[in-house]
Amino acid sequence: MTADLRADVTLVDLLDRLLGGGVVIAGEVTLGLVDIDLVRVSLRLLVSSVETLESS
């Protein structure tokens, strides 16, 4: 797996968690989720702290 692909996998896992995990606080203010494609680019900075195992 290339480094780019590994970063993408990690990114998908991160977005799954940010958008679908955690304690729900009802009455919450949800920030508008615009420009998800752009999110992918910036979040590369973050995923470097997380390990991805290679698949064969």
Added chain:
Amino acid sequence: MTTYVFGFVEPGAALPPLLRRVPGPGVDAVVGEPAAGDAREALLRHGEVLQRLLASTAVVPARFGSAVTDDAALERLMTERAAGLRAALGRVRGRVELAVRAAWASSPPPRAEPAPTSGREWLLRKAADAEAARRLRSRVDSPLTELAADGRWASPSAPGGPATAAYLVDSVDVEAFTARARQLAADPELVLTCTGPWPPYSFVDLADVDLVDEEAAR
């Protein structure tokens, strides 16, 4: 002025710069300004704060985008749900989340196969998909669950797609868990990735700790 909530941590836990604590009974909330800028900056900051907290304390993540009316409203919520929050923190203490995606290497990509031409063929294909999903779970989920305190497995949402799983793993078992995941990833019949350690986003018992800011909900 709303109070943006990142998560809940051990009382008195060290906080990264620019964050504040709102103390509650047996658990502190970590709050701060929501990131200035767009959704991308806000997502980045939410994930980064939780990852940094994970390095030094048990942490129960709040869902991205969670904000309450003010500190007083948050204190009320934490007092009302103190037992649930403490229990949630206790479940994840000393543990991290590891994420796994797994599929059969031989799975045809979606829509690569011709559409079924009869009801019988459709049923046979559906049965084969279910059997492949069952075997995938027994091959991957069973050996990983042995090394985890808890696990969540979701079978492929489309035939041939990856199953997604999350495991809550004691910190001392992370090395053994990732070693076993590497073994599975080396199996030519499987395509498998494992990422983490993550804050335990997937192991918050919602029934226990859903928090309702009644003022904002009105």
